[in-house]
Amino acid sequence: MPFSRLSEQVQxxxxxxxxxxxVKRFRDAVREGEFDAIDLPERFTLPKKFKRRGSEETYEKDxxxxxxxxxxxxDKWFEGVDQELAAAPQRGRGKPKLTVENLEEGVIDFKALAEETRRKLQNSYEKGQNLGNSRKSKAAPAKPPTKAKRTTKK
Structure with missing residues (x-):
């Protein structure tokens, strides 16, 4: 039977x-018994370039x-996984930052953000009102202050 290395397959x-x-899917398939494989003591470098958050520096993983x-x-499993990974959408850069420039360019919808802000403020106001009203009704009715009696003679 012909044998192959994971590093060759990744290429x-x-x-x-x-x-x-x-590699993650390959290891999962081996763990679940779809096919047999054994670990080698050698390591290989993935062709993917990783970026650190907050910098443009790239690094590789072994x-x-x-x-x-x-x-x-x-071979059938590999073709299916390769097609799935090729069709998988690449992760975007996330939401655009909230800046005046992005608002002016129309990258960010001002009306939607204004509505969201209005909703947050209304919810916060109602929460405060509910909290105040619940404390008001739970408080015991105030007793009239009693005068302290004198224990010494005038």
């Missing part, structure tokens, strides 16, 4: 930026290499 991916997701039997079943 065959159509989208190298999805190599970490492929993974443990594995050996597995290549078969028609594995």
């Amino acid at each position: 065959k991916l159509s989208t190298p930026q999805q190599s970490d997701a492929f 993974m443990k290499d594995m050996v597995f039997e290549t078969s028609a079943k594995f």
Whole structure:
């Protein structure tokens, strides 16, 4: 039976930026018994470039290499996973920052944000009113202040 390495299979991916997701799926498939593989003591570098938050610096990750039997079943599994990963939408940069420039360019919907702010303020106001009213009704009726009696003679 022909054997192949995980590092070689990662190179065959159509989208190298999805190599970490492929390795995770590969390990899951081995764990679930879809096909057999063994760990090797060597490590290999993923082709994906990772970025640290808050900087433009990139780095790479190393993974443990594995050996597995290549078969028609594995080839079919690989094709399916490769197509899924290629079709998976790439994660965007998230929501655009709230700046005057983005508001003026129309990147951010001002009316929607204004409505959201109005709703937050109304909810906060109602919450405060409810809290005040609940404390008012729970408080015991105030007793008239009693005069302290004198214990000494005038």
